[in-house]
Amino acid sequence: MIFDSLAGFFSSDLAIDLGTANTLVYVKGRGLICSEPSVVAVAKDNTGRGDKVLAVGHEAKEMLGRTPGGIRAIRPIKDGVIADFEITEAMLRYFIQRAHNRRKLVRPRIVICVPPCITSVEKRAVRESALSAGAREVYLIEEPMAAAIGAGLDVTAATGNMVVDIGGGTTDVAVISLSGIVTSRSIRCGGDAMDEAIINYVRRKYNMLVGERSAEQIKVTIATASDAAKSSTMEVKGRDLVAGIPKVVVATSDEIREALMEPLGQIVETVHLTLEKTPPELAADIVDRGIMLVGGGSLLGGLDVVLRQETKLPILRSEDPFTAVVHGAGRALDNLELLKEVAIQ
Ligand SMILES: Nc1ncnc2c1ncn2[C@@H]1O[C@H](COP(=O)(O)OP(=O)(O)OP(=O)(O)O)[C@@H](O)[C@H]1O
Ligand SMILES: [Mg+2]
Structure with missing residues (x-):
């Protein structure tokens, strides 16, 4: 008990939006402290003790699709749920330490946002990942609830x-x-499915393979859902599927809208x-x-x-669509009464 309140005194409580694409961390009293891609780069450990974490976040995302043999860049959250618990735990530990300027031995209260369709087995796994990553107390809030508050x-x-x-x-x-x-x-x-649809479209139409990151860039730069919008074009680089060499084509907003139907x-x-x-x-x-x-x-x-x-x-x-969920969870962290009302068991 005494230890718990001491732990509470020395640690800053956190709210985490563990997203498929991005993980955002809010620290009580300090606000949003980081927003990084949900990517972890791991290497095979020669001692046979499993994988060794090389990088988390931006640094790891840069490695996606560009890793030499032996190194893998993993996205531990797939389709909104945790697909790889060990890696998720490593990621949570990294973010907790970051929030505490790499001081060890702090055990914060953590609010984690989870998808509304989460099963009880998955809920337990999320709680356990957070506890073994160093949390003292874990609350789960459904993402739409957090988003609405945010x-x-x-x-x-x-x-x-x-x-x-x-x-x-x-x-x-x-x-x-x-x-x-x-x-x-x-x-x-969601956004990943849109990227995939763009990859498939470019493959069919131009016989060209583009990577995930290029597809995302096309989407962010020229895609529009409505035909009323102004059309624009963009150079797209990839690999010709027949000749096997790099090539460039020009894609238009109209084509991408068709791809996203x-x-x-x-x-x-x-x-x-x-x-x-x-x-x-x-x-x-x-x-x-x-x-x-x-x-x-x-x-x-x-x-x-x-x-x-x-x-x-x-x-x-919402004003900032990327941060609505984490800000909502952060607001609940600041207001224990609200947190208890909206947290799920
Ligand atoms: N300008 C833009 N136009 C279209 N899509 C965009 C734009 N900017 C970012 N995105 C897409 O938004 C998605 C990421 O959104 P967000 O950070 O809300 O997801 P997430 O919370 O990590 O995922 P989830 O909630 O499914 O776990 C990515 O697919 C990204 O490509
Ligand atoms: Mg999200």
Whole structure:
């Protein structure tokens, strides 16, 4: 007991958004301290003790697709859930130490944001990873709940709010009222699926292979979901599948919109299906208040236009879509009463 309160005194509590693409860390009293890609580079340890962590975050992301034999760059979170617990634990330990300026022996209280579709086995695994990475106490908050708090919505009120979080791995659509998620749907389709769709399109159309990172650049630079937007072009470099040599083609926004039809269709459908399952009183609130978009994928050009056309509802985007989830969790960390109300068991 005494040890616990001492540990609490010396450590700063953290909120972590463990995303497929990015991990963000908020420290109580200091705010957002880091945002790094969820990538870990590991090398085979010659002593046979398993993998050795070489780099985490930006440094590791640079290694993706460029690693020599023996070194692998791993993304431990796939489709919004933890696919590799050992590596996730290593990543959590790295972030905890970073938050404490690499001081060891601090045991913070940690809030971790998890997908709403998480199973109880996965919940236990997340808790255990955080505990063995050094946490003293672990709270789990569902990502849409955290996102709603972060976007400034009053989640404790008896009013329906709809949040759409388009992340790297998943798109989560949820309706929130009275501190709980009333109805939600998750699909394993987000920014990564868009990148994949671009890779497949370029392969089919130009017989050319582009890497994940190039596909993401194309998406961020010229992709638009709406045909009303101005069209632009971009040079794309890759490897010719027939000749086997590097080549360059020019892709247009119109082509990329065609490439993204499938994943965008899935996202729009998920919003529709969630609206259909929303109780009428809450649906009426959403007509007035609109839909709040968060997540990096919501920055796709013209996405708001398409959603507005398809749902006839007002569409809002949170001020900083990348950080809404971690800021919401951070706000809960600052307000223990709210944290206890919104945390899941
Ligand atoms: N301007 C942009 N246009 C379109 N997509 C973008 C843009 N900027 C970033 N993205 C995409 O946003 C995604 C990352 O968003 P975010 O950081 O919210 O995901 P995440 O929280 O890590 O994932 P998840 O919530 O699924 O676990 C990536 O797929 C990235 O390519
Ligand atoms: Mg996310």
